[in-house]
Amino acid sequence: MTSVRRSKRATSGGSSNAPPAAANTFEARLRASWHQLFAAGESDAREAGTVLVACSGGSDSAAALLLSRRMLPDRMLVACYVNHGLRPAAAVRRDIAAVKAQAAAAGARVHIEPITCDRRSGASPEEEARTRRYEALERVAHSFRASYVITGHHCDDAAETVLLALMRGSGLDGLTAMRPKRPLSSSVIHVRPFLDCSKEELGRVTRASRVPASRDETNDDMRFRRNAVRRALAQLKRTSPLSVRAIARSAALLTGERTLLDSLTARAWKRCRLDNAGPDSQPLSARRLSELARPLLRRVIRHTVKQITGSLRDFSMQHCDAIADAVARGRGGVYHAGNATVHLSAGALWVRSAESPNETTPLDIDVERLERSDADAQEFATPLGTLELFQHSIGDGTPRRTEADGVQFLDGAALGNSRLQLRTPRRGDTCVPSGRHRPVSLARFLSKAGVPRLLRSQALLLCADGRIAAVLGVRVMEPFAARDGEPKMELRWHPAPRGPILNQAMARPKTRLNRSEYVR
Structure with a gap:
């Protein structure tokens, strides 16, 4: 008969392989994340000179600024507020006043960067504002010779991004869109050191410092999908408090899978290049492409389009599948690929940007x-x-x-x-x-x-x-x-x-x- 008696080790509270409780504290997680982002194979942020911190005047970015000062006591910090020109002037003045108070508490400089969002661009207001905001942050970072741009994204933001991607029917790339580190340019890196922290934890940091925090009234507008998802996640937290952190952890795990797939995609792309193509140029062999597994073929097509246009905007899975079908069946033609066209002709696949000229002057x-x-x-x-x-x-x-x-x-x-x-x-x-x-x-x-x-x-x-x-x-x-x-x-x-x-x-x-x- 099997014994159900507990072992001496279990009853006496003996040691186990589980990490100590202190390792799961907010401070320990923050330092571990910071060390991983800034000291893994690159120069430490403590030697990076000026660091730019994106500040909106809200509680999350206030905590990001204060914690950045705690982790970088000797560096010059610049609190950068980006004015999108979309909110009332009174609300913008309130935001700027909060940013100035937060910067004073953190010993940081303040920079206000106005931008203009093109509402006729065809993108959603959120996407257009986000694109212009990161362009502005990169521009300001260059002006201050800053190598890093820090944002206050936390695990709640990561969970929201995952759910939004699922709502769009995105694949692995969409689910892992919020990476801890990504380049904004060849000399500026965008880092998110607080993805392992919750919104509540960052809020406690802001309240403990007694600095004012502005509140964006557009966060209550349920016409924006992210706001609707944020409200749904808040309800989910009430029944399952750890669900948001679990969703964010799944996205972090998938990021490693994406890195591996990106490497395999780059290798397959190199194998498919025609022998007379340059190191970074087209065309690709249609025959070699047809030998790839369908998921890898789709990734190689997307990789090629992004190399030429710099973006996969408006390049849907339906369009990508149509190109993959034509390659598999040995068919030619011209296919839509977002801001480009894919040409299958003479046994090769070419991608042409919409901005490419059609002819040259005689x-x-x-x-x-x-x-x-x-x-x-x-x-x-x-x-x-x-x-x-x-x-x-x-x-x-x-x-x-x-x-x-x-x-x-x-x-x-x-x-x-x-x-x-x-x-x-x-x-x-x-x-x-x-x-x-x-x-x-x-x-x-x-x-x-x-x-x-x-x-x-x-x-x-x-x-x-x-x-x-x-x-x-x-x-x-x-x-x-x-x-x-x-x-x-x-x-x-x-x-x-x-x-x-x-x-x-x-x-x-x-x-x-x-x-x-x-x-x-």
Whole structure:
């Protein structure tokens, strides 16, 4: 028969593997969180100079400022109040007065940063205000040379974020949106050292200091989803006091899973890049993408879109699934991806930002000027790449380089005194590919040549008196193909490594000193 008698260790209150009760105190949790955020592989905040603390005048940010002073007794703190311009002037004045009193108690400087929220941006008022607020905090941090921006987010905020993400049908990325640490820029880090603290604990810190705290009246407006979720969580706390902390703990655990998946996604993305792509550029191989498991394929697609546009805003799971379906079935097409479009063409996946230019300004090249020049070559920079022109007489012999090396040769005699022009394709363009006798549609030729649809409008054409003499980097057209015994013009085309350059660029001819070698 099994004994139910308790062991001596249990009855005598002997030691166990459980942490001591002191380890779960507010002070111990605060110091552990602070140490983990500021001393794990990076310079400690105590050596970071100025630290910016976001302050709204409320109780949570007041506690964040006071506790930051406790943890950083020798550092300069700046209490930054961001005025969104959305609340009444009297409420803003009340907030600023509270921030000044809190900063005086913490020995911190005060900075007021006004911003303007664009209500026509298409984003929700909360999202627009949040985006502009963090842009302002980053800007102020740079002005004060601060490396860290501290906010007073606590575990109740983390639980609210999880529930809001579930309401939107978000995946793992949405559930772990409130990370303890994230970069705002290359030199400014946003940290949330109080995610392991409850709202009640921060409130006790503020009340104990006897500093005034402002109250935002918009927190009572149930038209905002976060306010409605906050009220629901308050009711949940009454029946299950530890539920909010448990939800926040689940989000913290999932953050580690997300970090692992992000690493796997980056590796898969590198494997899917085409061999001729740069280290940070497109395109991706549609065949390699189709071999990925569906969840990983979706993450690689989202990773690519975010690299190009910097955001996944308005890129829904429905849109991502449509792209994944097309990849799996080997279909082409153009697909919506938030602030970008995904192009599947010629066995590759490309992402194009909505801000990318469609064409480049035509550029004129004067061949006569090149022939009279003492330079060995002439170089022309365009928004799409750089073209080098070399003029070879009959006696120069045959160049060692061939078209396989990315070099094209035109018949100098056929060019004659033609006016040369660089331009992008136009509707109705036709060409006669080398070896052919009849003109074909340029669009059809580019398709047969394997140029993805996305890049066809950006193919750069060299025209002679209006006729297409060559598609740079693709093929020379008739009757301009080089022939033996005739002078030649050598074209060397160097595409821009990251695709079209966003800023306007003008052709700027300049000389090049090194000359190609020839075989006599």
